Amino acid sequence: MKIVVCIKQVPDTTEIKINPVTGTLIRDGVPSIMNPDDKGGLELALELKDKYGAHVTVITMGPPQAELILREAYAMGADRAILLTSRAFGGADTLATSHTIAAALKNLEYDLIITGRQAIDGDTAQVGPQIAEHLGLPQVSYVAGFDVKDGKYIVKKETEDGYQMLEVSSPALMTVLASGYKARYMNVAGIVDAYDREIDIWGDDKVDLPAEKLGLKGSPTRVNKAFTKGIKAAGEVHEVDPEQAVNLIVSKLKEKFII
């Protein structure tokens, strides 16, 4: 069984703060981590390695410093690591990203492709299904359970009010939930070896796509503007009767899209 896990390096968004004076994001000193859902996906792959002796390749698209999460994947137990990096890939939205990764994956053999459900910097959950479409693979998203039976994949998909069990033919693509797979820690011996192992660096030569499919050019969506939700003002305190209090609360909830 050959598995490819797509992973992404993301800023740890729980550590991002807003500058109280300028209202801009403070990104300095925010640690970069392996995206949690992707790490859950890697855990699934490694469990399949433990159980069935699967071969696990990890691939990430990103700047050269994304190497760090590949070393981490090695220390967790991955067998091969690929860094997909080129200036041509910059500025990509989800569609361009998925084209690029799908084209890179065409260089590899696989029975199963795993991605995280979504990345915490964008939270779109789009790249996984889009890769599946480009490769013509069946997909299951929100995966929280997985096994192999008679050559078919038996998959548990989480839904809003329960779950579904699905049978999927191979090859296929799964987008995995971190909550379904508690990732293992890096192993000490794995850490000691991680920097001695080879990482394949792939550039745009490994991606057989016309230039207009890549990067910003290949991105149908554009960020028109980005803004912070504003500086948290010192709260207002009202001494009012209960009815007015309810009015105040309801309008606040509406203002903040809670209701």
Add this chain to the structure above:
Amino acid sequence: MNKADYKHVYVFIEQREGKIQPVALELLGKARDLADVLGEKVVAIFPGHNIKDQANDLIAYGADDVIVIDSPELEDYITEQYAQAVYQLVIAFRPSIVLFGATTIGRDLAPRLSARLETGLTADCTKLEISEDTKELMMTRPAFGGNLMATIMCTQHRPQMSTVRPGVMQKREKDASRKGTIIPFEPKFDKSKFAVKLLETVKADKGKIDITEAKILVSGGRGVGCKENFAKLEALAQQIGGEVSSSRAMVDAGVMPHDRQVGQTGKTVRPDLYLACGISGAIQHLAGMEESELIIAINKDKFAPIFQVADLGIVGDANKIVPMLTERLAKEMKR
């Protein structure tokens, strides 16, 4: 591609076991606003099996046309079956805008379709507007864990696609007198591509969500006092889709279990809304919740430290205000 060939605001109507999901009606409400600005129609894409008789409801909630795709293949949601059906519809009808609910179905189908259609998709939008000068769709969504809002456009490709968070848009009042057209659509399925089989659907009572995972927390302290009053908080939490948490005092008093405790010796939470009822806000408590997105506090003591971290503070009796708020929200959210 000629943009002028693409018209009207389409809404993917999500149904489960034949039941139209609330988010679909919310999207019809928003689509109505957008279509009115554009001077175009609202069109419902309604796939499923034996669902025809509900098409009129969609008109009553704001659709001008309802395209019904009725097929046994579409009885349950499976990605490829639905992708083929909706893809063929889009190719045939050329929508300008297609909206989906940001659910486990919408967020599975929409990206698959966007890749097949080679167009852009914006996920989890909280705001949709039409640009005044260009008439393009402006899709606003949170990013970076909610720290940043981004407005995204898709000006060179059609359709413009977006998923929208459930509960964000307002559905319209049902108007049974509205008139519209029901159009049947029959896609040609390529069954050789069907590689996923649904074995079973299980409804699990997921029970209480861990308070660190909850998006909304209604939290009670000494000012709430007893078990009976905590039932009022439960009712509010249920109404607004949240969980009940507590300060340490109420855990120590045996009113609430320890896994519901927020604060230094309990859990650290960061919900979208933290409604602190009768909590004075000892420093140990504040340490566990002050990162919450929106903090509303109700407390009798106007000098309570909780007001220092609250976005909105109400000086008053939580036990009086909470039931009134629940009642009011029940009305607001029905609309």
Add this chain to the structure above:
Amino acid sequence: MNFQLTKTQQLFQQMIREFAEKEVKPLAAEVDDTERFPDETVAKMAKLGLFGIYIPKNYGGAGGDHIMYSMAVEELSRVCATTGVILSAHTSLCMSPIWEFGTEEQKQKYLPKLASGEWLGAFGLTEPNAGTDASAQQTMAVEDGDYYILNGSKIFITNAGKANVYVIATMTDKSLKNKGITTFIVDADTPGFSIGKKEHKLGIRGSATCELIFENCRVPKSNMLGKLGEGFKIAMKTLDGGRIGIASQALGIAQGAMDETVKYTKERKQFGRSISAFQNTQFQMADLETKVQAARLLVRSAAWKQDAGLPYSADAAMCKLFAAETAMEVTTKAVQFHGGYGYTREYPVERMMRDAKITEIYEGTSEVQRMVIAAKLFK
């Protein structure tokens, strides 16, 4: 000269921090409160390979270095000093002397199981009448054919009862004093070996600290570690390494108390502002931070010397002396900054202050460290 951790060490630090934060910290208060040995944590640590960090791969270790080991004890102790000392006693006091002084046969027999964490290790030197004066050993080992027969007892032994392997100092010839001390490796299931009274302690309350009893305990000659009469040298060498472990523990406790105090003083408001905004807080905390950093540099440099194969005996004494006294000072002041709350078990600084004290006592008191440092100075 380069003060940066290597990339490998940085990756290790990332892992051990996350492990400490997620797996160890949540248990710390309960382990302390109930005086419970955290078996489940030990099992998790074993799985990750934390029990053989610097042991070479051919003996079943991870093939890392002493700096990584020191960081592991530091990061674990930052959230739970009990967990830190379990690792330190196992690694520095049991596995290290076997690796350094053991025969090939002994290494093959013991190291793979110790390094994998299948077996836990301990070390017995201290006796009721042989504390700082280790040469006053009264546990006797008498030759009898292919065996030595051990009689006597050891006290205050970390990991006692939980360990499978004990490195034990004994007296084989009283007339030779220091030169009459010989070390043995004793398996826990050796007949005549038993665990005595468990101590109830001020701090590191989850670590198992007990008496070891030897009653005609027959240990095969093949389990003699080093040569006859080499025991004192082995003990001193072992303690040199152990001191870096304990210094790392002290450093971790100090860092943990700093973390808690920074957080608390930012949150706690008095007279309308955070107490971190008061200059008294800022100046005191600046001094403490400087000492913690100085302690870290001493610890890292001693571990680095060990890795480089340089003499590090005095360095180990200095880093332990300074880190232990820093830990005591930082934790005491941390409690003060927390005021009344600091004196309660609601905040971890109270536990940290109790935990810190032992670092000034075990594996050579601060006075012993001064003796070692002075001895080098005036030799």
